[in-house]
Amino acid sequence: MPTPSLQDGIDTAGSAVNLLWKPGVAPWVLPVVEPEFAGWAAEQEAWRSGVALSDLSYHMSDTFFEGPDATRLLQDVSANNYENFAIGQAKQFVPVAYDGNIIVDGILLRERENRYTLTGVPASQSWVKYFAAKGGYDVEFVTNADSSVRRDGDPAVFRYQIQGRHALELVASAFGGPLPETKFFHSTPATLAGRPVRALRHGMAGQAGYEFIGDYADHEAVKDALLTAGEQYDLVQVGGLAYLTNGVESGWIPTPTPAIYTDPQLADYRQSLSLFSYEGQKPLNGSFFSENIEDYYISPWELGYGRSISFNHDFIGRDALQAAKAEVNRTKVTLEFNLDDVHAVFGAEPGRVLSYGRYRIETDSGLAGMTFYTANIAPVGTVLALSLIDTEFATPGTEVTVVWGEHPGAGTDPNADLGFARIRATVQPSPYDEFARTQYRKIAFVS
The missing domain is CATH 3.30.1360.120 (Probable tRNA modification gtpase trme; domain 1)
Known part of the structure; x- marks a missing residue:
């Protein structure tokens, strides 16, 4: 029996959101490595x-690309600058869909003139491999999948x-x-x-x-x-x-939702992916719920990848990405949770709070954004949430509220008051770490 495709899964579930929405899902953990050593x-x-x-x-998954067309392939499927890409250099890889939203980032290392290694979650590698095969490039590739469920x-x-x-x-x-x-x-x-x-x-x-x-x-x-x-x-x-x-x-959002689920131009691509791939199994959860999967897509501009983007060549999604620069209305910030509310929701000793859930951020005006990556940072003394918020509320010091709970999904109004806990939070910059914000980021993004 053939393995069902991502498109098969979407069709059976009725929508991409129905397929991916899994309230209360446990956070993913690193395979093989001990959960804790010193605590x-x-x-x-x-x-x-x-x-x-x-x-x-x-x-992390690795895909090794090698051949005379390796650079041309990567240029065609990503927004990076390859003109001065030195051997031994790495870049934050930025592939975008036809609508200009990100697939998923990765780390691209140029090992030799015509050999590259792309490392990270598998979605960006699947993107490159699909077009490598479809476009007839003179390039070979081998994937070494991660150890969680994909590799023996x-x-x-x-x-x-x-x-x-x-x-x-x-x-x-x-x-x-x-x-x-x-x-x-x-x-x-x-x-x-x-x-x-x-x-x-x-x-x-x-x-x-x-x-x-x-x-x-x-x-x-x-x-x-x-x-x-x-x-x-x-x-x-x-x-x-x-x-x-x-x-x-x-300030790194590790697993954005790939912008691949609805575009008719990507129907064959969805058919090429297994239902049991990253794209078919990466769950969505939290208090922010929408029937429209596109409400979970992210622009590279919102992620802060502007310095990694170059328009000196043609690539998939180039025009849409260029147009989107003038339309960005969300900003990446860190939310610092009110400690009294943290204790009320998570207990006097918050311990290991970790969630990739999309939780609603609200102000007196209503919905203002969503969280992407929430964790208790013990040396800071409270919970932080890496988030995207409407630019008008992005000023450090702004008070907001995070709605902490698990929306049940389809059949319940996305804006229903479900009695979830409400956690006060203060907007802080992203990156939250001062050195990362003032020094590290000056050199971190290489075009």
Whole structure:
């Protein structure tokens, strides 16, 4: 029996929203990696005041593209600038649909002249692979899926991230001296424990650091070397729970809804995707409910990816994306929850609050936006929600309310008063972390 497609699932459910709406769904967790090592709060604190090791080897999919047409393919399906894309450089990959809204971002690394690796959730990789096959490009691709449900056996590569105040000191200790001066989001080849690694200058939550990438067969030796070097710096390993919270402060929305579900031009694309793909199974939940899936789409402009966008070439969605720049009416912000309300809703010790739910943000005027990524940040002392809000309410200090509850879905008025808890919140900038906002972001987006 053939595997049902995403389009089959939409047709059976009656709509994309009916397919994806799953109230009360548990948040996704990193596969393979221990949930906790030192504990949620200690691990969150480590990348601020100390140094932390995160194992990123298992939760992301990789697709390797190679061939004479690899660059031309990527130019045709994304808004990035490829004119000065150096070998060893990485970029925030920005593919958009025909309507100019984002598919899903990723990290694109140029390994050689005609070889690239695209890393992240699978949706952006599925997008590129579809057009690679459809367009007859002279390019080959191989996908190494993530370990959650999509892969048997070991990953192809390991990824270890060292970040925090003492990250560069630890790295110098591990390698016997500082690595060569490397620009942000550029990489340099190196050797650790006798194994070749690629050292990518990178960090999360606004902190300095490196990401070390290499053949998975070498993962234990490289990890042992990092742990040994980290002993003098009280290195903390970050578990799969705390790791998922660092994007809240650094201002990165990790899993937007791909803008693919209704466009007639993408009917064949939806037919090419399995119902059991990321696009068919990534759930929606929270108090913000709409029958129209397009109400969940996001523009790259709203995500803050403007500096990664270039119109110096033609690409899918180019005209719509260019027109959308003048029409952006939402701004990415961080909501800082009122601590009294946090205690009333989540308890005196909030613990591990983590949700990708779309919760309503309201003012006295009514609906003002929605949350995308909510977590308790223990060193901050309360819950933060990375959100999109109408620009008129985006000024830091503005008071808003978050409606905390699970809308049941179709058959209930989207604006019905369902008696959900209401949490007062204050608008703060995004990124919330001051270093990430004032320094890190100056160099983080590479065109």
